[in-house]
Amino acid sequence: MTRASNIDKAALFSVLPRLRKFAYSLTGNLPDADDLLQNTVERALTRNPPQEDAEALARWLFTVCRNLWVDEIRARKVRGLDDPAPADVEAQGSDGEPELMGVLQARELEQAMQSLSEDHRVILMLVAVEGYSYREAAELLDVPVGTVMSRLARARSQLAESLGDGNNSPP
């Protein structure tokens, strides 16, 4: 059942941090993100993703990751479980003591993430963090460029408000 692909594991390693952030933007919490990341990696190990360069591999992984998440959301709805799993950042300290710095920063991330919808998290991750152009992001998400533009504006606006900066505007 496990058919080994000829994937370059080192290349896959190097994309993991990016893929994890993207998974996080989809799920909005770390436990689900890591489950999704694991599923995506498993998929990559049994398929033959493009490997001509890191970017091609990354985009393939992002697409697979997103599709897996869409499937999962659908399945959760069928099961009547469409509320996301509660975020339990402390559980991330693996088997040892939790890594304090990581936990703190994850909380910060959690906070920022929770004020945003999935669409908004994902678009910010792709454009503001990954640096994709609007056109590239539109292709990845299979939406019009105009949608990318309006989502980004709303995402930033919402985040600005939740961070308190939005209140600085004069009435």
Added chain:
Amino acid sequence: MSQRHDTATTDEELSALLDGELNAARAREIKARMAADPALARRYAALAQADSQFQAAARGLDRVPLPDSILALLDEQDQSPPDNIRTLQPRRAGSWVSGVEALPLALAASLALVVGFLAALLVGPVRQDSTMAPAGLLTAQITPATPLHTVLQTQPSGTVVQVNGMDVVAVQTFETQGGILCREVHARSSQGRTLALACREDSGWLLRTTEFLPSEESAGYQTASSTASAVAAAVARLKQGAALNMEAEAALLERWSQR
């Protein structure tokens, strides 16, 4: 700002300006407007601030160690029988994936540095190993004539050799229950130590486990399970009896050198 009736449009344009997605003429126009309109400039600053907060938060994710189960998937080597490798069961209640059980031989370390070590010392293309891993597990074949191969094949334990700026030393040679000979090798660089466990199969030397232990000075690398060494655990699990003594090891190296 919600009072401004053109907020949506303006936010979109400010946002696009932030991303460098406006054409030059429009970008100039908006910058000129911002110079004259402090509220608009504040709005732009607020959106930019939101952006950088998000970016900082996203970067924070890099400091949370990856789960061992994911590292294990990308680990080149593991010796568990195939049936134990893909035990499909939920990783925790409510988990939505069929998780792969965390394997004991996870790379518990900075991946980049391990990869760097591999690049410096060894390894041919990762291939499917049919002798030890019929279920399609990947192991790293150590190609003959690479530095690590030479160390494994010729250097007595305890003899330090220099390889690409690293001090490399075989630490011990031992036999597994199945009669396979394995060697533990350490490489030290300014950044820390890399530990490796390699076993000599019919097909040649296979890298079973590697891990990187950062030196005290090179902070920032957090291992997933910093208390236990994955290589030490693998050795403890595989090793049958004591390590070979110097004489037995010398005889072995002699024999290998004749082939």
